[in-house]
Amino acid sequence: MKKLVLASLVSAALAAAAHAAPTSFDFKDPKGVNTLQFSLDSVLEPIAGTAAGVTGTVAFDPANPAATTGKIVIATKSLVVPNATMNEHLLGNNWLDAAANPEITFQLTALEGTKTAGNVTTAVATGKFTLKGVTKDIKVPVKLTFLPDSFGKRINKPEVKGDLLVLRGEFMVMRGDYGIQPGKNEDKVNPEIKITIAIVGSAPKA
Amino acid sequence: MIPAPRLLKFAGLALVGATLGFWAAKGAHLGWSQNRVPVAKTDEITGIVFTTYEERFVPGVEFLGTGLILGAVCLGIAFFLRQKKPTASNS
Numbered sequence: 001m002k003k004l005v006l007a008s009l010v011s012a013a014l015a016a017a018a019h020a021a022p023t024s025f026d027f028k029d030p031k032g033v034n035t036l037q038f039s040l041d042s043v044l045e046p047i048a049g050t051a052a053g054v055t056g057t058v059a060f061d062p063a064n065p066a067a068t069t070g071k072i073v074i075a076t077k078s079l080v081v082p083n084a085t086m087n088e089h090l091l092g093n094n095w096l097d098a099a100a101n102p103e104i105t106f107q108l109t110a111l112e113g114t115k116t117a118g119n120v121t122t123a124v125a126t127g128k129f130t131l132k133g134v135t136k137d138i139k140v141p142v143k144l145t146f147l148p149d150s151f152g153k154r155i156n157k158p159e160v161k162g163d164l165l166v167l168r169g170e171f172m173v174m175r176g177d178y179g180i181q182p183g184k185n186e187d188k189v190n191p192e193i194k195i196t197i198a199i200v201g202s203a204p205k206a
Numbered sequence: 207m208i209p210a211p212r213l214l215k216f217a218g219l220a221l222v223g224a225t226l227g228f229w230a231a232k233g234a235h236l237g238w239s240q241n242r243v244p245v246a247k248t249d250e251i252t253g254i255v256f257t258t259y260e261e262r263f264v265p266g267v268e269f270l271g272t273g274l275i276l277g278a279v280c281l282g283i284a285f286f287l288r289q290k291k292p293t294a295s296n297s
Contacts, residue, residue: 033249033256044267045237050244050257080259082240083266147252154251166252198254 022061025165025201027054027072030155034199036074036104040175041190047086051104053078054199058108060165062146065121068111072167072199074104095180096132105130106140119146125169131178142169151202162204170196211287218280225273229265239266 027034034054039046053075060068076098081087091098107128114123121144129138144167151162172192176182181189229235242259249256 031249033252033254035256037257048244080242082242082244082259082264083238084241086238145252150251154249164252166254198256200249200252200254 022059022064022067022069023163023165023203025058025060025070025163025203027056027058027167027199027201029054029200030202036199037196038079038193039196040193043188047081047090047189049079049081049087049090051075051079056105058165058167058201060144060146060201062116062119062121062148065114065116065123065144066111068123068144069108071105071107072197076102076104101132103130109137111142119148120144121146129173131173132180134178136177138171138173140169140171142167144168151204154202160204162202165201165203166198167201168198170194211284214280214284214287218277218282218284220277221280222274222277225270225277229270229273232264235264235266237266239269240264 032052035050035052036054037048037050039048041047051074054072055075056070056072058068058070058072060070076096077091079087079090079096079098081090089095105128106125107130108125109128110126111123112126114121123142123144125140125142127138127140128135144165147164147166149161150164152158152160154164172194174191175193176191241263242261243264244257245260246255247258248254
């Protein structure tokens with residue numbers, strides 16, 4: 001009898017632990033929707049573009065969002081602007097030097113000031129942002145939207161179980177801080193770069 | 207045979223007209239030329255607005271400027287050559 005009670009307690013504890021464990025969301029989107037958008041003011045019109053090479057994982061527990069961890073990676077060569085010549089300059093040695101710096105990353109170190117209402121959590125993500133080989137600590141206001149049991153619906157296979165996590169945020173960086181033409185042509189190309197992310201991570205359930 | 211000044215004048219006018227017409231027909235874009243055009247789309251389930259690109263050329267102001275300047279240069283040379291042409295009273 002004691003063994004049975006013990007086994008039940010162990011099973012219950014394991015089940016509780018499993019339930020409490022954060023879920024790992026993969027941000028390599030099967031539908032190719034994930035993009036980072038960037039924009040900087042310039043002569044005539046802003047230089048605006050996107051980067052579609054988003055990968056990375058975020059471990060998120062809707063019951064404990066403050067414990068969120070993760071890393072988002074952008075392939076530098078996936079940055080695209082509408083003008084082909086500008087694109088060459090952007091990825092070239094004088095700007096991002098994509099060949100030598102193939103990744104732009106954000107490593108989350110802490111999620112502070114979390115507030116949850118329904119399935120939406122707002123917080124300030126503190127982390128290490130690496131651009132052109134330079135790493136700096138930054139803070140990004142983020143919004144995390146947890147969409148339980150929406151994975152299958154999104155890929156048009158409702159029988160496939162799984163959750164989604166939508167991550168949204170916007171922040172500014174100074175290009176000079178990351179060695180991108182520091183102090184040069186600031187009258188032509190703004191030193192501030194606005195970066196906007198709206199990406200979704202998937203956590204299919206076996 | 208068509209005289210050179212007249213030929214240049216027609217070429218200049220044609221270049222100006224063709225440049226303006228092509229630029230206007232492609233949307234009269236007042237920014238830089240685009241080799242691909244961003245198109246915003248929305249993912250239904252997540253509400254994420256994302257960008258895809260259509261591979262087509264949209265001429266911008268540098269295209270317009272180059273065409274108009276080249277046309278103006280042709281017209282200017284035509285005008286210059288016509289001025290230099292000897293008149294009957296001079297001969």
